[in-house]
Amino acid sequence: MSVTKYFVKDVSRRLEIDEHLALELKRAGYSHVELTKSPVGTRVVIYAAKPGMVIGRRGQSIRDLTKVLEEKFHIENPQLSVANIEVPEQDPKVVASQVSQALQRGVHFRRAAYWAIQRVMESQALGVEITIRGKLTTERSRFEKFKAGYLPRVGDPVLKSVKTAVADVQLKQGLFGINVRILPPQIDYIDKPIMLTPPAQTTPQPAAPPKEIEPLAAPEVVVEVETTVGDAPVVVEDKEEEETGDSEKA
Numbered sequence: 325m326s327v328t329k330y331f332v333k334d335v336s337r338r339l340e341i342d343e344h345l346a347l348e349l350k351r352a353g354y355s356h357v358e359l360t361k362s363p364v365g366t367r368v369v370i371y372a373a374k375p376g377m378v379i380g381r382r383g384q385s386i387r388d389l390t391k392v393l394e395e396k397f398h399i400e401n402p403q404l405s406v407a408n409i410e411v412p413e414q415d416p417k418v419v420a421s422q423v424s425q426a427l428q429r430g431v432h433f434r435r436a437a438y439w440a441i442q443r444v445m446e447s448q449a450l451g452v453e454i455t456i457r458g459k460l461t462t463e464r465s466r467f468e469k470f471k472a473g474y475l476p477r478v479g480d481p482v483l484k485s486v487k488t489a490v491a492d493v494q495l496k497q498g499l500f501g502i503n504v505r506i507l508p509p510q511i512d513y514i515d516k517p518i519m520l521t522p523p524a525q526t527t528p529q530p531a532a533p534p535k536e537i538e539p540l541a542a543p544e545v546v547v548e549v550e551t552t553v554g555d556a557p558v559v560v561e562d563k564e565e566e567e568t569g570d571s572e573k574a
Contacts, residue, residue, distance in 0.1 A: 453470070
């Protein structure tokens with residue numbers, strides 16, 4: 325087997341495993357899987373929002389998955405482990421799966437899309453866009469887009485930063501397609517918007533009552549009268565106090 329055929333076959337098998345796990349672990353919030361080959365065997369790491377549902381009661385579910393990977397996909401000595409997703413709301417595959425499950429339960433597509441957008445934006449994501457295609461309201465197929473925040477359209481940030489996932493669901497009207505695009509908050513680029521937090525509002529304090537002003541006392545007036553007795557001058561101090569204005573003291 326040539327090198328090209330070997331890598332094509334390996335990638336095809338990885339995609340088949342990913343599709344199988346996405347179908348089996350839809351309710352567990354499956355995100356993606358990592359396969360790492362080692363001399364002992366193949367290490368398989370499954371990332372999901374609900375690891376307990378992947379493991380199952382007493383590990384029965386994970387033992388069944390190990391058996392399927394070994395018999396159906398011919399993986400030598402698979403060693404399965406489950407990892408938890410830190411922020412499931414910022415994983416587009418988990419969000420698309422949640423929207424598809426809501427549509428299966430009979431939730432209106434607009435309500436399901438706005439509910440998912442609200443949860444994604446509350447997780448501090450910079451932007452999100454959800455596109456739902458199918459026979460939404462009439463017999464003719466169309467699509468509607470629901471978006472919030474900042475989401476670049478072209479350029480290098482789209483290729484490296486924006487996370488994309490696609491899911492489909494079969495309903496009575498027909499096949500519906502859900503496309504989710506999310507821009508995580510930890511991405512740095514040139515035109516990254518800065519989210520300013522509004523200042524905290526303080527309650528106004530009641531004004532203190534005005535203080536009573538005490539009347540000022542009338543000033544004392546000192547009059548110096550100089551008289552001459554003999555050869556030496558004599559100084560006589562005379563105090564005047566204005567109390568009512570109708571009497572004087574000399």
